[in-house]
Amino acid sequence: MRAVIATDLSDAMDTAIESRVCLECLARYGIDAIDLITVTSPNVTTGMPGSDVGSRTKRALERQERTLEAEGFDVDVHVVRGTPHRRINGLAERVHADLVIAGSRGQSPLQERFIGGTARDLVRTTVRPLLLERIRRETPEEHHDGTRDPGADDVEYEVAHEHLFRRVLYATDFSENAERAFEQFRNLKHATQEATLLHVTPPDRRADADAIADAEARLEALADELREKGIDEVTTMVRSGETTAEILAAEQEVKPTTVLLGSRGRSRIRRLLVGSTTEAIARRSNCNVLIVPPSGTR
Template sequence: MPKVTSIIVAIDFSEPSLEALRQAETLAWEMKAELVVFHAIPNLVRANPLFPHQNIEDVFQLPAIMDRATQAVEEVIETHLSKGLFNVRIVVDTGWPDTALLRKAEEIDANLIVVGSRGYTGLKHVLLGSVAERVIRYAHCPVLVARPAPKHGKILAATDFSDPAWPAVEMASEITKLRNADLTVMHSLGAKATTLSWAATPFGGGPIVPDEKSIQEARAAAHHLIETSLERFATTASIVVTDGLAQDEIVRQATVLSAELVVLGNQGRSAIQRIALGGVAETVARTAPCSVLVVRLTP
C-alpha cells in the first residue's frame, strides 16, 4: 500500500463537510501528510447569447469571488483546525464540485480524498450526497466518506478475498496501529437464501442454500485466510465470518461494534470498472452508521 503523503478534503461550508475537514486533519496528523483544503465555486461564466455583455461581467467578477471564497476557507481553517498542523494549503477552483475535486486530486497526485456524507450541492440522497457518490465511483485513489460517530477505538475491515480487498485490510491495519485501536476483520459467505430466490419458487426456482456442513467448512476456510493475511500485515484482530449478504452484514457489524470506521476495497481504475462500482462499496458508504474508507486497487 503506497504511503499517504497528500490528503485532499472538499468543503462547501456545510456541517458534513466540516466533519470531513476534522477527520482529514486527524488523518493528516496521524500519517504526517500534507492537507489540501479544497473548495469548488460553481462555474459562473456561462454562455449568454441574448446578453453577451453579461459573459464579460461574469469573467471580471470571478477573481473577486475566488478571493472571497479563499478568505472564507481560511476562516474555516482558523476556526475548526488545531494549531498543531502546519502542512496545510488552500486550493479554490471553479467547476462542478465532484469533477473539480477529482481533477484537482489527480493533478496534485493526492493519495486520499475526504468528503462529507452530504453537502449543499446537487440533489441530496437520503443518506449519501450525490457528490460523495460520484467521487467514490470515479476517484483514482482511496476515498473517505466522513460521518460523525462515537470514538470507541473500533475499526472494521471487510474482505471478500479478492485482490482489491487486501490493500483495504492493510490500510485498516495501519490506521489501527496509528490510533492504538481495536481491529475487526470480517468476511461474509453470502450463504443465506435471499428474498429474491424465495420469490422465484412459484416459477420453478427456489432458494439455493448450502448444507450446514459446507457452511461450517467455508467459515473455517475464511477464518484461516484472514488469519494468514493478518500475519502478513503483522497485526492482530478479531475475526468475524457471517452468512448473509456482504453489504447488509458489514453495516450490521459496524452497528454492533459501534465502529468509528469501516474500511473495504474496490475495483481498479478502468472506465468500465469505475462506472460499474455500485454494489457493496457504494451501498455500505450510503448506509453505514460511521465513516467509510473505500480503498481502490491501483495498477
C-alpha cells in the same frame, strides 16, 4: 503524506475541520500536508459589481486554512470551477494524494443515509483511497409546547465519530481489491486500537463447513499480521447471507468508527461497474467509510 480535503465551505465541513480529535487522527494516519479544495459552479461569476461571492469564499477558506495550520499541517488552498468530483480527482492525482476526504451528511438517524451528489460520484470514480467522514445533522430539540430554547440554531452539526480510525471493521472477500484495502493498515496501525475482520459467505454456502473453516483460517492469518503491526485487539467474524446486509449487521454489533473495504471497477466505465456493496455501504452506514479503489483506476 498528503491528503486532499474537499470542502463546500458549509457549517457541516467547518464542524469536521474544526474537530481537533479528527485532525489528530489524520496526523496519526501519517498526514502532514493537506490540499484544501473547493469547487465552484462554472455559472457562478465572481468579481462582478455587487457580487461578494469571491470575497465570501476567500474568507471561509482562510478560516479553514488557519484551523488546519494551527494543528501543524502544511496547507495549500485551491479554488477551481467545474464538476466537483472530476476536479477533486484531478487534484488528487496531480499531488499524488494518499487520501481524499469528503464530508457525508445523513438525513436522519432513523432514515437511510443519503450521501449527496459529490460524495456519491467520488465513491464511483475515486482514484485514491477515499474517506467519507460522516457528519450528523442535528435539529435542536423542541419543548412540549413546540418552542425551542432562545438562540438555538435551526440546524447544528456534529462529527459522528471523531476518533476516525479507533475501531475499524474490515470487510473482505479475499479478492485482490480487498487485499489492496487491507494494505491501509500500514497507515492505520498508529491510529487503530481495535480491528474486526469480516468475511461474508454466500447464502448457498452456509452448510459448507470446509469453506467456513477456510475463511476463518485466512482471517486469522490476517489478524496475526495486524497483531505484529501493534494492533492487539483483533477479532475475526464469518457471517453468511447477503453481503451488504451482513456488513451492516456486523457494524451494528461491533460499533466501529470506520468501515474499510475495497471497490471494484474496470477502466473508463468504472463508475457503471463499481460494486453495489461498496456504494450501498457508503450510503447506508452509520459510521465513516474508507474506500480503496483498484490499482491503476482511471
